[in-house]
Amino acid sequence: MPIQAGDTLPAATFQLIDGEEVRSVGTADVFDGRRVLLFGVPGAFTPTCSARHLPGFVEHLERFRARGVEVACMAVNDAFVMRAWAASAGVPPALRMIADGNAALTHALGLEMDASGFGMGERCRRFALYAEDGVVRFVNVEEPGEFRVSAAEHVLAQLPAQDA
Incomplete structure (x- = not known):
């Protein structure tokens, strides 16, 4: 079952x-x-990941940071690919890139998908998850082929105000 609001993030190991x-x-x-x-x-x-998803978070990164929120991007790719992607997309150091090469975090979150039909094997579903101190406050999982609820603009509108 996919992770839900109120759940504590499960333990998993991945590469940062x-x-x-x-x-x-x-x-x-x-x-x-x-x-x-x-x-x-x-x-x-x-x-979609390169043309819209990652660029939206790069564009709005300072808006997240101004609200006291760190941003991290995850894919079931190895660290070398994630580092090359970050470099080619101009990702600033403040946006953390996570290589979940063995899909450990993806499986722990229950957000895996079979992309074998596209020659990609097992991958992560497109999603956005907001957590405070390891507790999920909301999670938006896209339907296959969609890109809406995990977009930076949509997520920004859902974030709670920063604590005083």
Whole structure:
């Protein structure tokens, strides 16, 4: 069953791209004590992901940060692909790139999909998830072929006001 609002993020290990460095980290390292918007895409360098999804978060990153929210992008790709995608898309260092190469986090969230029909194997569904201190406040999962509820603009409108 996919993760729901009110759930605590499950423990999983994945790779975080930090400039030229790649670190193996766990869910707690990224989410504990923070307000984080995690968006997942089916794959780096794929059409909608590269032309619309990632660019929307790059464009609006400072609006998220002004609200006290960190942003992270995840795909079931290896760290080398995610680092190359970040470089080619001009992703600023403040937008964290997560390589979920073994789909550990994807499976833990219950957001996997079979993209074998497109020659891509197992991938992550397109989604946006907002968590505070590791607890999911909302999760928007797109229907296959859709790109609406996980867009940066849509998610910004759902975010709670920053605590005083």
